[in-house]
Amino acid sequence: MKFNDLARKAAKGSGPPSYGGSVYPEDLIRFSLAYGAVGADEIERLSEQHGWHEDGLLEDGTRVMLLARWAAVCVAYGRGGVASLQYLLTDRTLATFAIAVLEEVRTESCVTALLDYCMSTTAVSDEPDDPFWRALGALNALTSFDDGLVPPQDQQEKLGDLVIETFASATTSHQQTLCLCALRGAPIEGSLE
Known part of the structure; x- marks a missing residue:
């Protein structure tokens, strides 16, 4: 994935930008693996810019992807590697996301x-x-x-x-x-x- 591809994917989509456009967790994981700290900065910027959701159930009953949580874990990995993910395992709201990234890092x-x-x-x-x-x-x-x-x-x-x-x-x-x-x-x- 080219660096600018993530921003393009975040801007696409039929729903509101806060739904993540056409960004999926796998995209964030691959991006953080490829670009490290610079990629973490970009993921964080996009999450803030688009207001990605941390809660998967909106007030109107709509279910959305927890892209803000995925972003937080991928940002942690991009900046601090496996040690940062190990720290996130202590947070039950982020543990399953950190586990998924650890499984993809494969070291x-x-x-x-x-x-x-x-x-x-x-x-x-x-x-x-x-x-x-x-x-x-x-x-x-x-x-x-x-x-x-x-x-x-x-x-x-x-x-x-x-x-x-x-x-x-x-x-x-x-x-x-x-x-x-x-x-x-x-x-x-x-x-x-």
Whole structure:
């Protein structure tokens, strides 16, 4: 994406500019990955200029994209990298957005951040959108496939311990399945058992 493309996409669209034009979260993520701090400044400028929404439900009942939250997380990543996203994981209103960006960044430090997060918190609900379950799903996506990251042995052991402990307390078949899938990222002795 060229630098000016984001501003053009933000100006397009049939709805009010506050709906984001034709900008999608994936655009913001790619933009922050490509342009870093300069991209963060541009995302922040566009969010303020167009008044992107932070709440997904308007007073008239219309549902809109939470583009202001996506923008805040992408700005944080552009300016401070994975460390900034790790900090945002402590904010429940931004945690799932930060998790989504960590999943797209795809580095070993992302695995560390997600693993540390999962080990320091618990699920508040059984819903798949709960930040804990989202983070575990991101760990699965980052480490369990042929093109995935291969964590160092100590991280594999932590991931294995986390998943086994989580599986034991899982209350739904979705949670248990997610645990079993995430265990593929920790092919250490004892995992199969």
